[in-house]
Amino acid sequence: MNEDTLLQVNELKTHFKIDRGDVKACNDISYAIKKGETIGFVGESGAGKSVTGRSILNLIDSPGKIIGGEIIYKGQDLLNMTEKEIQKIRGNEIAIVFQDSSTAFNPSYTVGEQISDVIQNHFDMEYEEARERTIKLLDDVNIPNPRERFETYPHQYSGGMRQRALIALALSCDPDLIIADEITTGIDVTTQAKILNLLKELKKERDLSMQFITHDMGVVAEICDRVAVMYAGEIVEIGPIQEIFNNPKHPYTMGLLGSLPQTSGAKEELESIPGNMPDLIETPSGCSFRDRCEFATEECAQHNPELEELVTNTNSTNHKSACIRVNEINWNNGRETNKDTSSNGSRRDTNYLNKDEDPLVDVYKLKKYFDPEGQSWVDMLLNGRKYVHAVDDVTLNIYEGETVSLVGESGCGKTTLGRTITQLYNEDSGTVLFAGTDITDAKKSELRKLRRNYQVIFQDPFSSLNPRRTVGKIIGRPMKLHGLVDTEEEKRDAVKELLVEVGLKESHIDRYAHEFSGGQKQRIGIARALAVEPDFIVCDEPVSALDVSVQAKVLNLLMDLQEERNLTYLFIAHNLEVVKHISDRVAVMYLGEIVEMGPIDKILSPPYHPYTEILLSSIPSLEIGEQELQNLPEGEIPSPIDPPSGCRFHTRCPYAMPECSEESPINITTNKNHRIKCHIFDENKMEGKPKSKEQIIAEQTENVDPKSNNQSISSAKNTNQSVPNPQDEKQSVGDD
């Protein structure tokens, strides 16, 4: 251990004692963190990354226990300390930031007071001094009006601000090491971008070391210097980030990188890792990955490989891998993270849009408002009735056989839109035509029959399956209800067929939902949707709750099924990489409105709606290197109860003009059925403005992420071609 090392973990063992046995969450974990270094811990759920982080500060509650190893920090073994001694370290020298900012703070005290409490606990300070220090911290994390924010409560902060306040809490006592436990999971991509920028800044200013736990490889690429890949409670590969990403030397790492949508061509089958993470109680003998490894041999079952350093000709790379076949496997068959994924060869040609076909689903001016929570009759009396404008005048078409994706950040209304289209909610106004029939007007009995044609796959596989029913009943009942099968026999046969089709086994028919893993439950959800042989399926974030390798498998399944059964999908998602992979057309939503819609290659290239531009540039790429995430929207997302006047995005738009706050823009349609709801593309509005429309589009071209659009840079001179020709017809109605 040299002078540079801040934290040295040796053979950490943390086990959880449950009925069935000991869960070996950390099984001989060893690693080191240098001063100023950021190490990423990646792996799928259940790998043991969070437990490792929490073990450092001995925050493991029963039934968990750290049963072995040492954690050396500044010469002392943290595991040997008394409770009092380690309390002095917690928050003061090593701080941990948790994932869920909405529950991490005490709801009954102001944010400022909670941070001051910690400061006063560690330092001998008067309240006033602690208060000033807290206010300065809130300012350092870019929280506006820090003095006022000191006195406000956690629930009054927006999600992104709260996460930043948590970071302020972590910094409050000037720690040397920050452990970030999945802090970017579950937040929007633009908020995530802001937080990553903030952390990068703070790292530099304060010379912080970080242990960054996440399952998102893109985030790791943005912020980490080194990466440790965890699997089944062990570190299987560890090394500098360039090495891990460009030169992975463990089959699991390769598999992880391969499952990412951005590493495959559009609509191509994603690589996936067969099988599931093993039970941490009865870990298989030998290498824990061998059951899922394509390179496994007899030897792999013999003993559990240690992390061995890879030595190249030149010098030590500090890159270690726990694979006994590391020198034998031909790694170049593996991943190319810089694969050219812009090839549109495999993408659907969207010429079908120009045919005179009627769309399968025709949504016209759909509106859905909700009553805000906690609005009592007294509120309505005093302030007038307010509504949450969840879906506001949405018009869109979906044609047979295509996949239309609906993207937007949390709260934009996409889930509500999906549910209103399938009449799970009653719309407040507007119509939805399904194959020519107006389902918004249908009588209840008619609607029941019509429902057979369109189904929904829900986001949360855990809560969307009835826990009291067997799989067979869950899938079979809709079949029975719609008269697709007559006898019990027939039904069981049909269900079994379906189970096999979605990748499960016939024997699963009599099991209950809780006996399956997340990915398997989602397959059951898919089977249920398919049971009545629908034409149209609304997929409401079906892969958001799944690990990356499972996500790959489920996406492959969905794509296969679409081909075989000529299905039409409305795919709701917030993960743009997934969207890029599977969509034919995309609709971008913001605060209840569709701001841009068109074929995917049109969406990914300028001209962009300003919001689309921001979304695309916020996606962390797998390219290593300091990339400033630019063009982030200013401020916070406005409340849907009181949307901004005129164009709803104008409060955060870098190109906002005065008329943006006065008038709502009309949809401008370019040829090829690409429409943008923005004043910039209205000839009349841009006349004589300091920035001409051409200038703005050129700017958009420059700032674009080279990975997401390889065409744009080389075709900068072709910009004029993608700008609508003033002579072109400009339709002012949004119908496609």
Next chain:
Amino acid sequence: MGYFEFTIKRFISAATTLFIASIAIFSILRLIPGDPAVIILGEAATEASIQAQRERLGLDLPVHHQYLNWLSGVLTLQMGSSIASGTDIAEYVLARYPRSMALAFSSLFVALSIAIPAGVVSATNRNKKYDYITLVATQVGISFPQFVLGIFLIMTFSASFGVLPSSGYVSPFDNFVGFITHLALPAITLGLINAAVLTRFVRSEMLEQLNEDYVRTAYAYGLNSNFIERKYVLRNALAPALTVVGLQFAKLMGGLVIIEEVFSYPGMGVLILDALFARDYPVLQVGLLVVAGTFIVANFVIDLLYGWLNPKIRY
């Protein structure tokens, strides 16, 4: 929103509830089968006296007039006279209401002084000896009938030991010690039973709060358990416990009737009880209104307290 707006909203809510309650109570007399005048005077009364009585009761006026007369009377303390004793009802109320309130509040005080510490200690020593004792004791307390406990306490403390009086009331202005001793047994009876319920509730709320993420954050930042329990957790646990106190208040008011009877404590409870047996409807109406009003006001105060403890409600 702010605390002020929150208070105004709660006030409007409470006032409306009270208004509706008053209408309901007023209707009782009108809904009883038979002519109220006949009920009061008896079957044998003459036609003339019935008619006179009806006029006196204002029964010939339209209903809403009657209601307004009654309501305005109550608010200005011109409540009419008791049919049974002829005493001015207002006199009764002014004398007895404070006595009942003294009993109610002292029993609440007893209940909370037992429940909060017991609940907290129980929760923080979960599944240990102390916890089990508390669980058993509270189980017994919840199942124990109030009047049995009352009689039992009388037998012990009054009859056997002779330390505390078994009945009656002494005004605090006459003899403060006497006031306390006469209050003691009834208050303890009511208080103990309520304490049993409240202790359980405080305990379960504390346990739930201790599992919350913010507790984990506090530990992760080096704060010690005493501090966390006392400052952070208790405040979150008390807020829901407070709503239970509000609901228990209704039970408390019901309990007043029984306990005042057992201890011959001259409060509103026995007034209502006697009026019920004597068919003394004017007294009954006023009594019920007073009780309902107290309950609504108590919950209003608790709502305000809850708003103070839980910032999510008021912002």
